[in-house]
Amino acid sequence: MGLHSFTIIEWWKPAAGCLLLSLPLTWWLARYLVRLTGHYLKYLEYPAAFVISFSVLLLAFYSINYYISDPSSGYEYDAPVVRKYSEVRKRTYKTGRRGYREEKYTVYIVELQMNDGKIKKLEKPLGEYNRIKRNGSIRLRMEDGFFRIPVIKMTTNLPN
Numbered sequence: 001m002g003l004h005s006f007t008i009i010e011w012w013k014p015a016a017g018c019l020l021l022s023l024p025l026t027w028w029l030a031r032y033l034v035r036l037t038g039h040y041l042k043y044l045e046y047p048a049a050f051v052i053s054f055s056v057l058l059l060a061f062y063s064i065n066y067y068i069s070d071p072s073s074g075y076e077y078d079a080p081v082v083r084k085y086s087e088v089r090k091r092t093y094k095t096g097r098r099g100y101r102e103e104k105y106t107v108y109i110v111e112l113q114m115n116d117g118k119i120k121k122l123e124k125p126l127g128e129y130n131r132i133k134r135n136g137s138i139r140l141r142m143e144d145g146f147f148r149i150p151v152i153k154m155t156t157n158l159p160n
Helices: 012-037 045-067 126-131
Strands: 070-094 100-113 119-124 137-144 150-157
Touching: 012 045, 100 126, 100 137, 119 126
Parallel strands: none
Antiparallel strands: 070 100, 070 137, 100 119, 137 150
16 A cells, blocks of 8 residues: 555556456465365355455555656656645554553645646655645656556655
8 A cells, every 4th residue: 555655546447457367366376275274264265365366466566566667757747735634543552461552643644736637645754744835836756667657756845
């Protein structure tokens, strides 16, 4: 999910492609899970094989597209800031045998208007978040990924 935030694509497109590719892999992987479990988990072999194959394919798609991008296709894009806001999220830690501790933390989010009309959310550290103006812009370094899907490689703030 971390690499999805730097990829300019709707979430359902890679998920649908990986879903279609994971169906034949599920059948192939389930045969090996049968040997591994010895038919003790008879009804969980195919769902487990599906989850494993889908997750590995989705991870491979985002990783290959981001890390094997074409640097020669890179260009600078000044993305206008549509909205900036903060969210409070929770983390839960196990502190003992039966005890849990909940901790709250704040995430600072900036929504940017991309050149194709899509809105992209980027999480920023507090220092950068405070320097960004509401109607300002952020300079993005865009590159074409391995599958020709654009990725954000580097962000810097523009002086207003």
